[in-house]
Amino acid sequence: xxxxxxxxxxxxxxxxxxxxxxxxxxxxxxxxxxxxxxxxxxxxxxxxxxxxxxxxxxxxxxxxxxxxxxxxxxxxxxxxxxxxxxxxxxxxxxxxxxxxxxxxxxxxxxxxxxxxxxxxxxxxxxxxxxxxxxxxxxxxxxxxxxxxxxxxxxxxxxxxxxxxxxxxxxxxxxxxxxxxxxxxxxxxxxxxxxxxxxxxxxxxxxxxxxxxxxxxxxxxxxxxxxxxxxxxxxxxxxxxxxx
Amino acid sequence: xxxxxxxxxxxxxxxxxxxxxxxxxxxxxxxxxxxxxxxxxxxxxxxxxxxxxxxxx
Numbered sequence: 001x002x003x004x005x006x007x008x009x010x011x012x013x014x015x016x017x018x019x020x021x022x023x024x025x026x027x028x029x030x031x032x033x034x035x036x037x038x039x040x041x042x043x044x045x046x047x048x049x050x051x052x053x054x055x056x057x058x059x060x061x062x063x064x065x066x067x068x069x070x071x072x073x074x075x076x077x078x079x080x081x082x083x084x085x086x087x088x089x090x091x092x093x094x095x096x097x098x099x100x101x102x103x104x105x106x107x108x109x110x111x112x113x114x115x116x117x118x119x120x121x122x123x124x125x126x127x128x129x130x131x132x133x134x135x136x137x138x139x140x141x142x143x144x145x146x147x148x149x150x151x152x153x154x155x156x157x158x159x160x161x162x163x164x165x166x167x168x169x170x171x172x173x174x175x176x177x178x179x180x181x182x183x184x185x186x187x188x189x190x191x192x193x194x195x196x197x198x199x200x201x202x203x204x205x206x207x208x209x210x211x212x213x214x215x216x217x218x219x220x221x222x223x224x225x226x227x228x229x230x231x232x233x234x235x236x237x238x239x240x241x242x243x
Numbered sequence: 244x245x246x247x248x249x250x251x252x253x254x255x256x257x258x259x260x261x262x263x264x265x266x267x268x269x270x271x272x273x274x275x276x277x278x279x280x281x282x283x284x285x286x287x288x289x290x291x292x293x294x295x296x297x298x299x300x
Contacts, residue, residue: 103259233290
């Protein structure tokens with residue numbers, strides 16, 4: 001099967017139905033292993049056991065940005081090629097991205113209080129992530145409240161592409177401005193600043209979260225395709241009733 | 244496992260994450276069964292999508 005064939009919703013559904021049980025199983029196995037490694041990771045010499053919050057916070061932060069990237073590609077598919085599956089992908093990803101951004105903000109606050117002495121500061125990193133969360137809510141509002149689904153999808157796609165400007169701002173905010181948030185410590189010139197005993201559990205958790213995202217995204221895309229089928233069948237039903 | 248003096252913050256972070264992830268999983272699972280049920284009801288009423296209809300001569 002060529003990749004382009006998957007752009008057909010019926011073929012995509014058949015593939016997702018086959019893949020989802022495996023994706024769920026791999027996700028659960030990765031979380032079990034990642035959480036086990038996280039529990040046995042040593043405490044940080046400065047932060048103590050609060051470093052365990054990092055195993056949730058950092059993967060959630062990565063996913064909050066990656067999900068917007070997925071939505072941006074989908075937005076291009078919606079606006080340029082007007083492909084229905086691209087719109088389905090964007091709409092299905094938005095609530096998942098909002099949820100991971102929420103996790104990132106809450107776990108960051110809960111990590112910040114014992115580490116920095118405050119739950120929140122209006123520094124560039126925290127503020128730009130809050131803006132990302134608000135953008136997610138804006139996209140969801142456009143998808144869920146538009147009377148004409150097509151118009152709502154196009155408006156959401158435009159907002160997604162405009163909001164993509166925020167992703168490099170989040171990434172480089174700690175370099176461009178003085179922030180309370182620490183600079184990059186994993187992907188940086190000269191290698192990671194984190195000891196391997198903590199870095200490996202973090203990377204395993206990041207892979208587990210990534211699998212969780214794609215599992216949820218494919219499942220949500222399947223639901224959205226079914227929802228559109230229901231909608232078109234109801235329209236047919238109404239037309240037949242009128243005829 | 245000793246979580247030290249800030250155990251409340253660690254437990255709260257994990258609890259919030261578990262709650263949100265569980266809500267996402269419940270959302271996709273319940274939504275799937277709801278859509279399948281509605282589709283089944285519509286098909287039982289004899290309604291089919293345009294692409295499924297056989298062309299009549």
